[in-house]
Amino acid sequence: MIDIDGSAGEGGGQILRTALSLSMCTGQPVRIDGIRARRPKPGLMRQHLACVTAAQAVCGATVEGADLGSARVVFRPGPIAAGAYTFAIGSAGSCLLVLQTVLPALLQAPGESQLTLTGGTHNPMAPSFHFIDRCFAPLLRRTGAGLSLRLVRHGFYPAGGGEVQARITPAEGGLQPFDLLTRGERAGAEAECLVPGLSPRIAERELALVARALGWTEAQLQTPAISRGEGPGNALVATLRHEHVNEVVTAIGAKGRSAEQVAQEAIDALRAYGASTAAAGPHLADQLALPLALAVHHTRRPASYTCTEVTEHTRTNLETIRQFLPLQASVDLTGGHWTVRLAPGA
Secondary structure, rough: OOOEEOOOOOHHHHHHHHHHHHHHHEEEEEEEEEOOOOOOOOOOOOOHHHHHHHHHHHOOOOOOOOOOOEEEEEOOOHHHHHHHEEEEOOOOHHHHHHHHHOOOOHHHOOOOEEEEEEEEEOOOOOHHHHHHHHHHHHHHHHHOOEEEEEEEEEEEOOOOOOEEEEEEEOOOOOEEEEEEOOOOOOOEEEEEOOOOOOOOOHOOOOOHHHHHOOOOHHHHHHOOOOOOOHHOOOOEEEEEEEOOOOOOEEEEEEOOHHHHHHHHHHHHHHHHHHHOOOOOOOHHHHHHHHHHHHHHHHHHHOEEEEEEEOOHHHHHHHHHHHHHOOOOEEEEEOOOOEEEEEOOOO
């Protein structure tokens, strides 16, 4: 039994998700105490409970503490099973975080899996559909695995109701590590504003500010047609495409936030990425850690990547990974950017 302190580091839901993922992947039972202890509402909320029950379904685990508000979960995994699964949050909580939880295990399953996930697709404090589809999934394919996504319906807070379909194909011979040290030449950039059920004027204001601040042309600005029934909601999604990696920035609108505030959040993030030469942005740096750690553990070969920032979220994730896998993980600031290195342990 591995004991995990859920209040360590940033003390959020990432510790729970990473611990569940690695428990499934390694077959080691885990006890997580103090779940989300540093959050205003600690314990399991609906979206975190959905992660626990999804993990249970994928490997037939026995679980203690799978209740709303629970601060402790004991998870004893069984064998991972490929298949067709449907996971519903039952709220506007992020369904992409449920995918994040079960994906590593299903990448080690004996066959392909299909997931239908319902809930939020564009949430603050969670990867958006576009981030996973354009930024994370292409890099995951470099491990030899496959992840293809389809957005069936958008889901915003507070209504939720979004739907994402995912196809997961394990890598033949297991996950392979890779290095991501440079972003390569710029291949393109665009911004799109999602405003289902809201005034199109909001999109005009957000995109106009992006264009003025970054010098982007009208051809780089889009307002996709989305059914009003998929809102109300607002997300400004900006994509920077490079030879080796894409960066996706998502700014989420909310009651009381002006269009200009939403746009400025995206602009600031894009400028921060542009000010660095590192390959990965701060969120991709966090997302890459687990699949690359599993690939390094599987092959006994190292992997590394550069990133613009190493957040407390990423550091906490790396520390949780080290409690399951015998790895050496180092984080260094050199040449104006950060480098994360993962190597086999003794």
